[in-house]
Amino acid sequence: MQLIDCPWCGPREEVEFHYGGQAGVAYPAAPAELSDEEWARFVFHRANPKGPLHERWSHSAGCRRWFTAVRDTATYRFEK
Secondary structure, rough: OOOEEEEEEEEEEEEHOEEEEEEOOOOOOOOOEEEEEHHHHHHHHOOOOOEEEEEEEEOOOOOOEEEEEEEEOOOOOOOO
């Protein structure tokens, strides 16, 4: 079992958390004006680097707060 360090609760088991996607993805300024292709790109296309990636996580079984963490996608380890 991997430990994830919640900024408010400290290290907890990964089963207490839910992944929220890539961090820093801005919502479209004028969503009503997007084409279907542009919506698909916004909803489904994300970076998938081999290495560090900023991600959103929710401590759903604890404080229920959202935070951004950096996780290495090659090793699944979280950076401190």
